[in-house]
Amino acid sequence: MNQATDEYDVVVLGAGPVGENLADRTRAAGLSTVIVERELVGGECSYWACVPSKSLLRPVLARAEARRVPGLRQAVDGPLSAAEVFAHRDKQVGNWTDGGALTWLESAGIDLVRGHGRLAGPQRVAVTPPDGSDGDERVLTARHAVAVCTGTRAALPDLPGIAEARPWTSREATSSATVPERLVVVGGGVVAAEMATAWNGLGSRVTVLVRGSGLLTRIEPFAGELVAETLREAGVEIRTGTSVKGVARPGGAAGPVTVTLENGERLEADEVLFATGRTPHTEDLGLETVGLEPGGWLTVDETCRVRDVPGGWLYAAGDVNHRALLTHQGKYQARIAGAAIGARAQGVPLLETDRWGAHATTADEAAVPQVVFTDPEVAAVGLTAEQAEAEGRSIRVVDYDMGQVEGAVLYGDGYRGRARMVVDLDRGHLIGVTFVGPGVAELLHSATVAVVGEVPIERLWHAVPSFPTVSEVWLRLLEAYRG
Structure with missing residues (x-):
C-alpha cells in the first residue's frame, strides 16, 4: 500500500455539524484544518435525523394545529399528500448529495479528505479510500490537535432474527419513500415518539411498544403523558411494559415482519422501527493505538479534551463524548473546543475554564435545551x-x-x-x-x-x-x- 503524508495544525474526524463547527473555529484561529469524512459532508443530522425528520413532521403538526382553528378545520380534513411530503424532505436533504456543504467548506478554507480515518498513533490519522478498497493510504499528521467528531449510530438490541428481518432504524424511518400500512415502533424516547407522530400522520397504522412505563421518561412526567394521550386519540396503539424477544421476516424483503413479544404474542407489520438508543462510532477509529479502549464513549474535560491521553492533543466533541446527545449541544461543544485548541496552539493560557467560562461546556450539565416535535x-x-x-x-x-x-x-x-x-x-x-x-x-x-x-x-x-x-x-x- 502506498502512503502519502500531509501535515496540518488540526485534523477533524467527521464532517457532521459538530466537525464542521469545530473546524470553522480552528480556521478562525488561524490554524490549518482538514476534515476526514467517509459518508456525506453534513453528517447524520443533515441527511438522516434532524432535517428529514422535521420535514416529515412539519405538515403533520401543521394540519393538527389547523384542525383546531375555527373556520380552517374544514379545509384540512383530507389526507396528506405523501408524495409531496417526501419531495419536500428530499429537497431539504439535497437528495442525499453534499454539494452545498462542499461549497461551504471551500469558502471557509477547510480541506476535505474523503475516506475512513483511523488514529495511527499520537497525532497521526491514516485514511483509507471511502470504498474500503486497498488503494493508497493517506496519513495526516496534526501539529496541535486531532478532534473526534464521529457521532453515533442507532443501537439495535441483540434479538433472534433481527439481522435477517432488516428492521428500520432512524435512518430508514426518515428516508423511506413509501408509507407502510402497518408500522411497529419499539422504544419510548424522542425518536419513537416523533416517528410514531410522523408516520401515523402520513397514514400508517402505528403500534408503539414501550418497555418502560411510558413515553419520554427523561423529561417531566406530564410531557410523555400528554403526548401519549394525543397519539392514542389519533389512532396510535401504545403498549407500555412490553418487551420484544424476537423479530422475523420469513417472506423475504417484500414480505411482512413478525414481532414476537415476551408473553408469546405475535404482531405482524409491514415495517418495524427500533428506536432503542445510540452507540458511539468509535469501534474502528484506532483508539487502541493511543492507549484507549475501542468502541466506547470518550471521556472529556470541560474543553472537550480527551482524558488520559498524554500530550493533550486528542479532543472529542458531540455525541461521541456522551455529554449531551443533541446536534445543537454538539455544535456548542465544537465552538468551545475549537476556541480552546486555537488558544492552546497560540500558547495562550486558558483562564476561563470555570463555570460558564469561555472555554467551559457548562451548559452540558446545567442548561441543555431540547424540543420534541410531537403533538x-x-x-x-x-x-x-x-x-x-x-x-x-x-x-x-x-x-x-x-x-x-x-x-x-x-x-x-x-x-x-x-x-x-x-x-x-x-x-x-x-x-x-x-x-x-x-x-x-x-x-x-x-x-x-x-x-x-x-x-x-x-x-x-x-x-x-x-x-x-x-x-x-x-x-x-x-x-x-x-x-
Whole structure:
C-alpha cells in the first residue's frame, strides 16, 4: 500500500455539524484544518435525523394545529399528500448529495479528505479510500490537535432474527419513500415518539411498544403523558411494559415482519422501527493505538479534551463524548473546543475554564435545551424536579395549565398543555423549565436564557410578556410562585 503524508495544525474526524463547527473555529484561529469524512459532508443530522425528520413532521403538526382553528378545520380534513411530503424532505436533504456543504467548506478554507480515518498513533490519522478498497493510504499528521467528531449510530438490541428481518432504524424511518400500512415502533424516547407522530400522520397504522412505563421518561412526567394521550386519540396503539424477544421476516424483503413479544404474542407489520438508543462510532477509529479502549464513549474535560491521553492533543466533541446527545449541544461543544485548541496552539493560557467560562461546556450539565416535535410539542431546558431533588437541592416546583393563557385560547380550540418551572430556593433563580403544548418550541429560548443567565426570580417580573401571546404563561408562573 502506498502512503502519502500531509501535515496540518488540526485534523477533524467527521464532517457532521459538530466537525464542521469545530473546524470553522480552528480556521478562525488561524490554524490549518482538514476534515476526514467517509459518508456525506453534513453528517447524520443533515441527511438522516434532524432535517428529514422535521420535514416529515412539519405538515403533520401543521394540519393538527389547523384542525383546531375555527373556520380552517374544514379545509384540512383530507389526507396528506405523501408524495409531496417526501419531495419536500428530499429537497431539504439535497437528495442525499453534499454539494452545498462542499461549497461551504471551500469558502471557509477547510480541506476535505474523503475516506475512513483511523488514529495511527499520537497525532497521526491514516485514511483509507471511502470504498474500503486497498488503494493508497493517506496519513495526516496534526501539529496541535486531532478532534473526534464521529457521532453515533442507532443501537439495535441483540434479538433472534433481527439481522435477517432488516428492521428500520432512524435512518430508514426518515428516508423511506413509501408509507407502510402497518408500522411497529419499539422504544419510548424522542425518536419513537416523533416517528410514531410522523408516520401515523402520513397514514400508517402505528403500534408503539414501550418497555418502560411510558413515553419520554427523561423529561417531566406530564410531557410523555400528554403526548401519549394525543397519539392514542389519533389512532396510535401504545403498549407500555412490553418487551420484544424476537423479530422475523420469513417472506423475504417484500414480505411482512413478525414481532414476537415476551408473553408469546405475535404482531405482524409491514415495517418495524427500533428506536432503542445510540452507540458511539468509535469501534474502528484506532483508539487502541493511543492507549484507549475501542468502541466506547470518550471521556472529556470541560474543553472537550480527551482524558488520559498524554500530550493533550486528542479532543472529542458531540455525541461521541456522551455529554449531551443533541446536534445543537454538539455544535456548542465544537465552538468551545475549537476556541480552546486555537488558544492552546497560540500558547495562550486558558483562564476561563470555570463555570460558564469561555472555554467551559457548562451548559452540558446545567442548561441543555431540547424540543420534541410531537403533538403537542415538548420543550425543556435544565433540570427536571426529580433530577434537582436527586442532587439535594432545595427547590420549589410551580405548574400552570397553559390552556388557561389567553394566547393559547386564541391559538386553537381545546388547547392542551402544561408549563413547569423549577426554582432553586437557595440561589433564587430557575434551574429548569418545561413547556408542553402546540407551538411551544419557540418559547424555549426565553427559558434557556433565564436558566443560563441565572436571572433572579424577582427580576423576571420586569420581563413583561406581550398580550395576547402564549408567552404570557411566564407571568402566570410567576404569579403562582408568589402565591
